[in-house]
Amino acid sequence: MRIAITGAGNVGRSIARELLANGHQVLLIDKDPKAIKTESVPDAEWLLADACELSSLEEAGLDSCDVAIAxxxxxxxxxxxxxxxxxxxxxxxTVGRVNHPGNEWMFDEVWGVDVSVSTPRLMCALVEEAVTVGDLVRLFTFKDGSTNLVEMTLPDDSPWIGRRLDELVLPGDTVLVAIIRDGHAMAPDKDGALEGGDELLFVTAPDHERSLADMLTAEGATPRVVSQPDLAY
Structure with a gap:
């Protein structure tokens, strides 16, 4: 694929290196001459231009790109x-980087954004995921807002410890997509059993998150459903 990246700072250059390593063609665009560091990503195309001007994007050949990353x-x-x-x-x-979570509501199809990525929210979610046991942590919201990727580290007193996965009746259309055990990811096996400390990754609707958290924790426990709170700076 041919991919245009607007913003040749540390973030843009890091994305470019990953995409090039995966065999894609990359064009980096920035209007600041100091950001044009061709030696830092020598295999990319570079363009000194304002990516918010039509003439610049015509020069970049944006109509030949499969993906545009802002x-x-x-x-x-x-x-x-x-x-x-x-x-x-x-x-x-199109993929849009959200720098201030207060602006996240604008990053949708009305503004031409197919996928929005909020760095503060992702960092917050990853911190929550790393330190919580027995709480359901929302890691990612898909673009239409109707489905989330959530994680729970299974507490040792969960009623599902030792039970087969084919006994696990999940709420609504929730799907268990992966189990991380001892640092290794595994596909769910209906004949397998859950263990304390397993990190379970689910795709589920927001309306089912509370039911999912309740069923995986011990009776009488009060698990939290941890969304990604608004951060200000």
């Missing part, structure tokens, strides 16, 4: 670029 430190610029990429150049997939 990764600047300015939410306004990321929104404008995503909107132009989607509406003026027909880029099939």
């Amino acid at each position: 990764a600047t430190g300015d939410d306004k610029a990321n929104l404008v670029h995503s909107l132009l990429a989607k509406t003026e150049f027909g880029v099939p997939r």
Whole structure:
């Protein structure tokens, strides 16, 4: 795929290196001459231009890109670029970086954003995931807001310890997608059994999170459902 990344700072360059390592073509765009460090990502294309201007995006050949990633430190610029990429150049997939969680509500299809990534929220969720046992932690919300990726580290007093997975009746259309045990990821096996300390990853609707948390913890326990709180800076 050909992928355009707006913002050639540390974030943009890191994304570019990963994508190049996976065999993609990458174009890095930035309007700041100091950000054009071609030696840092020598296999990428580089363009000194304002990615919020139509003429610059025409020069970049954005209409030939499969993905446009807006990764600047300015939410306004990321929104404008995503909107132009989607509406003026027909880029099939757009990804927008959210720098301030208070702006997250704008990063949707109205502004041409297919996928939004909020760094503060992801960091908060990962901290919660690392330190909580017996609480359901929301790691990621898919773009339509109707489905979440959630995690729970199974407490040692869970009623499901030692029971077969095919006995696990999950609420609604919840799906157990992976089990992490002793640092190793495993696909769920209906003949397998759960152990204390297992990290369970589910895809579920927000309405089922509380029921899921309740069923996995001991009777009388009061598990939290930890969403990603708004952070300010």
